[in-house]
Amino acid sequence: MMLTCNLPLLYSTNVIERLILASFLTRDILFMNLLHISDIHFGPYHWNADDSLLVTRLNQFNADIILNTGDLTSDSLPEEFQQMQSFLSQLNCPNIVSILGNHDKYSKRSHELFRTYIYDGDFIEPKYPDKVKKAKVYIDSKTINLDIHFSEINYFRSFDINGEKVLLICVDSTKFQDDFGYMEEQIIAAMSDELGKNTYQRKLLLTHHSILATDNDPLINSKRLSDFVLDHDIEAVFCGHTHELDIVSLSDLIRGRQFRQFMCGSLSSQNIAREANMFCTYENFGTAQEIITITRIYPSENGMEFVDTVIG
């Protein structure tokens, strides 16, 4: 069913939950359900809880696409990537999209491990490799005997969801062995060229580091990525990294464009700061019937308690 959306500006809650639903959704768009998980952190940062209970709960949501926004591992180890693969294989959704977090870029084999265990696709190369400024985009092939010397994981995936062509732009905001983020300009240039080759009805972007919020280990050139989002009329950004919840919108008065950013907390980390573990679901995303649900998770001796907060 086709919908015409006119969503008024609605909500504002406490400091952590700045939930601003957009007033700019006036396009004709179709229903799409998204499940957002992040910072699962297999390895030492992973919680001591029964993951099977979590899988059962996640599978109760009928997701068209699952967005997994990085920190799959604690230390980029092969067994941690393998555990991530096993976990994702239990989710009942054919469209699962994962990106790297800073914890996944601690190894010179991170790119290879991502290909082996998570997704082996066509990754975007820098437009002009000799102009790359980001450190270790290419691992030194003269001194290190690896099969793969390219370290970045930037890629596009498109899905047909209820008759609409939806593009997922997956960016690698991580730096090699560094918790700060940085986007390589030559990757942004290559992605811009790629976007010009096809038409998509909806465009969503996944990045581990936030582009609209700051923290102790931020994306250093976040403005460059927010410009990319605005220039290409990308509808929404999904991120993780801080293990906290933050949902905000940006309105660029010069361009006359807006987008929303959804920062999901950590799904299953031991290393949580001021928030519980959680995941988010977005039903009928971007429509007047949109329902955002934040599900906080409290493991107990007898199982696991899930507490929903419904927005919209």
Ligand SMILES: [Fe+2]
């Ligand atoms: Fe994390």
